Amino acid sequence: MSTSPRFDPSTITRPDERLMKYYVAVALLSVFAFPITMFVLWVKYRTLRYRFDGEGVWRRQGLLWRSEVNITYRRIQDIHLTNGLLQRWFGLATVSIQTAAGSASPAIEIEGVLEAEALRDFLYTKMRGVRDHAADHATTVTATAPPAAISTGDGDEALALLTDIRDALHRLEGRAGAPGSGV
Numbered sequence: 001m002s003t004s005p006r007f008d009p010s011t012i013t014r015p016d017e018r019l020m021k022y023y024v025a026v027a028l029l030s031v032f033a034f035p036i037t038m039f040v041l042w043v044k045y046r047t048l049r050y051r052f053d054g055e056g057v058w059r060r061q062g063l064l065w066r067s068e069v070n071i072t073y074r075r076i077q078d079i080h081l082t083n084g085l086l087q088r089w090f091g092l093a094t095v096s097i098q099t100a101a102g103s104a105s106p107a108i109e110i111e112g113v114l115e116a117e118a119l120r121d122f123l124y125t126k127m128r129g130v131r132d133h134a135a136d137h138a139t140t141v142t143a144t145a146p147p148a149a150i151s152t153g154d155g156d157e158a159l160a161l162l163t164d165i166r167d168a169l170h171r172l173e174g175r176a177g178a179p180g181s182g183v
Contacts, residue, residue, distance in 0.1 A: 007118040009052035015112020020045045022090045022112075050110060057097060057123070059108050069108050073126040075099045080106070081120050095119050 023041035030037040043063050051058040056072035077100050083093035093116035096106035113119055 007115055007122065009119055009122050012050050012052060012110075012113060012119070014050070015045065015048050016092070016114050018090045018092055018114070019112030022087060022092055025086060025090075045112075048111070052122075057108060057110075059110065071097060071099060071107055073123075073129075076123065076127045079120050079123050079127070081116055083116070092116075095123070097123065 020042070023045055024038070027034050027038040027041055044061055047061045047063055047066075049060045056070060056075075058068075058070045060066065060068045076097055078098045080096040080098070081093055082096065087093060091114060092112060095110040095113060095116050097108045097110070099107045101107060110116075110119065
């Protein structure tokens with residue numbers, strides 16, 4: 001899964017024009033609700049924005065009810081690529097990004113991208129790169145620092161508590177093995 005050398009996701013800021021044609025076809029299928037469906041999909045298309053940077057993925061949409069989602073690459077758990085018959089006819093696909101938030105629905109859906117496979121491969125590369133870098137860093141820290149010197153940010157109190165428990169268990173083992181301890 002290697003991305004194309006010409007593929008640059010930072011150039012994707014809006015969906016392709018084909019997405020609007022796809023939305024017209026979907027609205028036509030709604031028959032009687034066509035005007036309402038068409039208006040809702042037109043607003044979605046006109047307000048849909050994406051950004052792929054060094055930190056993660058950002059998506060914004062909406063006029064009256066604006067939705068803005070930003071996901072860092074390290075939070076990405078899985079990436080799905082879907083395209084139905086109508087989407088394939090227009091050359092489109094939807095890239096769905098899921099996190100460990102516990103929701104059944106994706107955190108972000110990227111619609112209207114022509115190079116969906118290349119985008120999926122790029123996201124997998126970034127996701128794995130962040131995890132590999134974090135695993136390498138954790139291995140280096142654990143191998144070079146004593147347990148009390150490892151900083152876990154918000155978990156410093158938990159680490160101190162675990163260290164105290166470990167030390168107390170070592171003291172109890174020392175007393176249990178001493179002569180005349182009665183154990």
